[in-house]
Amino acid sequence: MSVFSAFARRPWLLPVLFGAGLALYPVIRPYDIYPQTVLLLAFLLAIQAVGWNIISGYAGYVSLGHSVFVGLGSYTAGVLSVRIGLNPLLAAPLGGIVAVVAAVLAGAVVLRTRGHAFVIITIALLLATQVIAVNWDALTNGSDGITLPLPPWSRDIQNVPFYVAFLVLMLAGVAFSAWIRRTRFGTGLVAIREDEGKAASIGVDTTRFKITAYAASAFFPGMAGAVYAYFLTFLNPVGAFNVLGSVMIVLAALVGGRGTLWGPVIGAFVVSISAELATVYGGGAQSRVLLFGGALVVVVLFLPAGLLPVVQAWWRRRHPVAIEYTDQGGALSAGRYELRPRVEPVPVEPGPVQHDVPLLEVRGVTKRFGGLVAVDNADLTVPRGSITALIGPNGSGKTTLFNLVTGTMRADAGEVRFDGTRIDRLPPWQRGHLGLGRTFQLTRLFRSMTVLENMVAPMPDGRWRTMVADARDGREAERARELLAFVGMARFADTPAGALSYGQQKLVELAQVLMTEPKLVLLDEPAGGVNPSLVARLSQIVRDLNAQGVGFLVVEHNIPMVLELCDPVVVFSRGSVIAHGPPDIVRNDPVVLDAYLGEDWSDGASPAVAEVLK
Amino acid sequence: MTQLVQALVLGVLVGGVYALMASGLTLIFGVMHVVNVAHGAFLIMVATLTWWLWSRTGLDPILAALIMTPLMFGLGWVLHRTVLSRIRGSSVSMSVLLTFGIALVVEGVLNVTGGNVFRSATPEYFDESFVIAGMALPKPHVFGFLTAVVVLGLLHVVLTRTWTGRAIRATSQNHTGAALVGVSAASTAALAFAIGIATTGVGGSVLSVLYPFFPASHYDWISRLLGIIVLGGMGSLPGALVGALVLGLAETLTATYLGLQWSTLVFYVVIMGVLLVRPQGIFGTRLREDVAT
Numbered sequence: 001m002s003v004f005s006a007f008a009r010r011p012w013l014l015p016v017l018f019g020a021g022l023a024l025y026p027v028i029r030p031y032d033i034y035p036q037t038v039l040l041l042a043f044l045l046a047i048q049a050v051g052w053n054i055i056s057g058y059a060g061y062v063s064l065g066h067s068v069f070v071g072l073g074s075y076t077a078g079v080l081s082v083r084i085g086l087n088p089l090l091a092a093p094l095g096g097i098v099a100v101v102a103a104v105l106a107g108a109v110v111l112r113t114r115g116h117a118f119v120i121i122t123i124a125l126l127l128a129t130q131v132i133a134v135n136w137d138a139l140t141n142g143s144d145g146i147t148l149p150l151p152p153w154s155r156d157i158q159n160v161p162f163y164v165a166f167l168v169l170m171l172a173g174v175a176f177s178a179w180i181r182r183t184r185f186g187t188g189l190v191a192i193r194e195d196e197g198k199a200a201s202i203g204v205d206t207t208r209f210k211i212t213a214y215a216a217s218a219f220f221p222g223m224a225g226a227v228y229a230y231f232l233t234f235l236n237p238v239g240a241f242n243v244l245g246s247v248m249i250v251l252a253a254l255v256g257g258r259g260t261l262w263g264p265v266i267g268a269f270v271v272s273i274s275a276e277l278a279t280v281y282g283g284g285a286q287s288r289v290l291l292f293g294g295a296l297v298v299v300v301l302f303l304p305a306g307l308l309p310v311v312q313a314w315w316r317r318r319h320p321v322a323i324e325y326t327d328q329g330g331a332l333s334a335g336r337y338e339l340r341p342r343v344e345p346v347p348v349e350p351g352p353v354q355h356d357v358p359l360l361e362v363r364g365v366t367k368r369f370g371g372l373v374a375v376d377n378a379d380l381t382v383p384r385g386s387i388t389a390l391i392g393p394n395g396s397g398k399t400t401l402f403n404l405v406t407g408t409m410r411a412d413a414g415e416v417r418f419d420g421t422r423i424d425r426l427p428p429w430q431r432g433h434l435g436l437g438r439t440f441q442l443t444r445l446f447r448s449m450t451v452l453e454n455m456v457a458p459m460p461d462g463r464w465r466t467m468v469a470d471a472r473d474g475r476e477a478e479r480a481r482e483l484l485a486f487v488g489m490a491r492f493a494d495t496p497a498g499a500l501s502y503g504q505q506k507l508v509e510l511a512q513v514l515m516t517e518p519k520l521v522l523l524d525e526p527a528g529g530v531n532p533s534l535v536a537r538l539s540q541i542v543r544d545l546n547a548q549g550v551g552f553l554v555v556e557h558n559i560p561m562v563l564e565l566c567d568p569v570v571v572f573s574r575g576s577v578i579a580h581g582p583p584d585i586v587r588n589d590p591v592v593l594d595a596y597l598g599e600d601w602s603d604g605a606s607p608a609v610a611e612v613l614k
Numbered sequence: 615m616t617q618l619v620q621a622l623v624l625g626v627l628v629g630g631v632y633a634l635m636a637s638g639l640t641l642i643f644g645v646m647h648v649v650n651v652a653h654g655a656f657l658i659m660v661a662t663l664t665w666w667l668w669s670r671t672g673l674d675p676i677l678a679a680l681i682m683t684p685l686m687f688g689l690g691w692v693l694h695r696t697v698l699s700r701i702r703g704s705s706v707s708m709s710v711l712l713t714f715g716i717a718l719v720v721e722g723v724l725n726v727t728g729g730n731v732f733r734s735a736t737p738e739y740f741d742e743s744f745v746i747a748g749m750a751l752p753k754p755h756v757f758g759f760l761t762a763v764v765v766l767g768l769l770h771v772v773l774t775r776t777w778t779g780r781a782i783r784a785t786s787q788n789h790t791g792a793a794l795v796g797v798s799a800a801s802t803a804a805l806a807f808a809i810g811i812a813t814t815g816v817g818g819s820v821l822s823v824l825y826p827f828f829p830a831s832h833y834d835w836i837s838r839l840l841g842i843i844v845l846g847g848m849g850s851l852p853g854a855l856v857g858a859l860v861l862g863l864a865e866t867l868t869a870t871y872l873g874l875q876w877s878t879l880v881f882y883v884v885i886m887g888v889l890l891v892r893p894q895g896i897f898g899t900r901l902r903e904d905v906a907t
Contacts, residue, residue, distance in 0.1 A: 056707070060705070060707060061707075062707040062710050062711065064651070064710070064714060109886045109889050109890055110889060110893075112893050113893035113894060116643075116649055116706055116710075116848060117844045117848070117889065117893075117895070119649060119707070119710050120649075120837070120840035120841065120844050121844075121885075123833070123836070123837045123840070124837050124840075124841060124882050124885070127833065127834065127837050127878065128878065128879055128882045131875065131876075131878055131879050132879065134875070135875050135876065243830075243833050247714070247718060250711060250714070254711065287722065287725075287726060288722075289718050289721050289722035289725060290718070290719060290721075290722025290723060290725070290726060291722070292718055292722075293715050293716070293717070293718025293719035293720075293721065293722050294715070294718075294719055294722075295715075296711060296712075296714060296715030296718060297697070297712060297715035297716060297719065299715075300701065300708055300711050300712040300715060301697070301700055301701070301712070304701075304704065304708060
């Protein structure tokens with residue numbers, strides 16, 4: 001037991017021992033050619049599975065043609081070595097680059113949108129590359145294939161250099177994957193997997209993140225491909241661009257645990273070695289497909305999370321952590337929060353600061369769903385430094401207007417200006433970078449991420465430096481903890497967000513939006529489903545932040561809260577504004593009462609409601 | 615000129631057959647949000663069974679569809695009830711992986727039982743042509759096209775004129791809404807899956823005459839069919855028709871003017887071009903953002 005806890009306390013110990021053991025093996029037994037070959041093929045599979053895991057595990061976009069990158073790397077090395085005599089080992093980085101270029105080109109076409117075209121294009125990419133390799137005789141020698149020169153070293157140790165090269169690439173690939181997972185980039189990828197629309201609303205440039213992830217997933221397989229070509233010394237299109245290779249990658253990552261760091265490596269060893277055993281003791285190559293297919297079905301149905309997460313869950317059950325409850329007292333009693341600027345403020349382009357323009361200006365915006373006009377030529381202004389309310393009956397188009405302003409949907413007509421900049425054609429994340437934040441009517445936190453990870457996922461700007469910055473340590477994480485403390489959720493930093501109650505999620509979502517330092521926050525029913533003392537606390541938080549310069553646009557059905565908190569109040573009905581002004585004026589406006597209660601409310605139809613409204 | 619017209623007509627004939635094969639795939643995606651990667655494998659399986667029937671009994675391969683269709687309907691139903699229903703509610707990518715596994719199992723079984731060899735059903739009309747206005751139209755393509763038109767017409771009638779069809783369309787448009795008005799999501803999904811798989815009964819029979827095939831051919835077929843529905847817009851039946859015609863025309867025109875080996879590549883280039891302009895495909899709609907309840 002003490003051995004186990006020694007490993008549990010030092011999570012780096014096991015990987016280091018593992019790497020050292022594998023590195024020492026060929027030193028101790030240099031002439032074990034067969035076991036070395038089995039192991040180095042497992043390393044090759046692990047390199048591919050670790051790469052696959054970046055796009056398909058972290059970001060959740062499944063690639064079924066990932067073996068194309070090893071093939072491209074192999075062909076790059078093969079062609080260069082035959083045409084210009086370049087040593088394949090030296091060509092390895094070029095193999096990686098060719099793979100990255102192919103991934104970027106394919107990704108730029110299919111990853112701009114959400115959905116399932118990606119999986120199809122990955123198969124298409126594999127088969128199309130095979131077609132090119134077969135038919136571009138002049139370059140690839142067609143179906144006849146390419147024969148590479150033999151390695152110069154002694155045949156007795158022929159596999160040791162390959163063994164070492166693949167081992168180094170595998171460990172480098174894992175380190176790369178670990179680094180990605182620690183950065184904002186990696187957090188953003190998981191955010192995309194969990195809820196792509198929400199990720200875009202907190203400033204994550206989903207298109208760029210996905211394309212970069214696909215490119216990152218291709219690099220190490222491409223390099224390994226070049227080494228593999230040298231190892232094989234013969235390449236042909238059917239062998240290099242083989243669907244079965246892709247199946248093994250998927251199987252390895254799934255068996256080990258997709259989305260985890262070491263899962264793909266563990267899975268690669270399991271799959272590679274059992275495939276070898278099956279070939280030796282089973283029916284040979286004929287039954288391979290059947291075996292892999294059956295294994296894939298069984299794993300998806302009965303072990304969808306993979307081995308590593310199952311073992312981790314078992315470990316946690318054996319060593320339970322005490323459960324903590326909401327620090328509601330803390331939430332209610334925490335003092336006034338001082339907004340702290342980000343550590344690295346974004347360089348502001350010099351230009352006249354326009355204090356005279358309103359913070360948000362919506363002009364003549366229209367949105368139709370088929371025949372239904374949800375937002376009809378709406379005009380709305382949020383004055384600088386205000387807490388503006390947007391109220392109106394259900395179905396009057398308030399949430400649709402929110403979506404148009406934040407970019408979740410695109411307006412059919414009209415224009416939206418934020419802080420003087422026209423934003424209605426910008427993607428949601430760019431609006432976020434300008435300082436527009438929102439919360440959702442039903443909270444949309446990333447459920448499998450911890451609360452702290454949720455807090456560091458937002459991208460306050462679109463710079464690459466911000467993307468590759470460490471998300472777990474440093475001052476950003478410190479700021480995240482402060483904000484969590486401010487909303488009374490600090491003790492839940494390491495809890496998965498999906499385990500929180502609805503009210504707790506609302507608090508975290510508000511804190512999350514504040515991480516991007518918004519100038520304007522759109523709150524969609526902040527008080528819905530929250531207990532009354534917390535509503536008062538929320539109002540106080542909004543007022544505090546507003547005093548420090550943050551503007552608010554609030555959709556809310558809790559009329560007393562609105563009338564007390566907001567000024568001005570804008571009333572929406574049937575897709576356009578019917579009244580606006582200070583709360584006192586609006587609440588007595590007969591047009592508003594008509595809209596809420598129907599035309600004959602004054603005939604005594606529902607005096608009680610009218611009383612509440614007054 | 616005749617060459618061009620012949621290529622165009624042939625393209626439409628081939629496109630009709632593709633439309634038949636892709637219709638089931640897009641139906642399954644539309645209703646269940648399952649990308650059935652095993653669709654190509656089922657086509658090849660049916661083609662193999664048809665070939666076997668034809669070589670044993672001399673039964674016309676296209677007529678064999680009358681036997682294969684109910685068989686595949688039953689297989690689809692059983693497969694949904696026993697396997698696919700287990701992953702209901704999990705992400706689309708899980709369904710991709712699961713059906714990919716099923717495709718490999720089918721390929722493996724075909725490999726082990728029938729051997730990894732090329733086959734093609736060759737009834738006496740397989741190399742004959744109708745000659746109309748100087749154009750030679752291969753009989754298998756004409757028969758295949760006519761079969762496809764009949765089956766697609768039937769599918770249209772089932773989907774628009776029967777309660778079952780309305781339930782399927784309702785479920786494909788609004789899952790929760792359909793469930794709320796008393797459409798059982800589970801049995802509708804099973805039915806839609808079974809109908810979708812049943813179309814491979816016809817498609818595979820036609821395939822056995824039109825194209826030589828072997829167990830691993832299903833990769834080519836699934837990537838073509840998925841390409842068609844991506845091009846047309848996933849889940850859209852009219853989209854599948856248009857996508858299939860585009861593929862058919864791209865293939866025959868490339869084969870006529872550039873060489874057969876480039877036809878797949880040309881089709882992928884067309885897909886990429888369309889996706890650049892319309893990322894959601896020709897008839898596709900962007901996924902709705904579930905911001906409100």
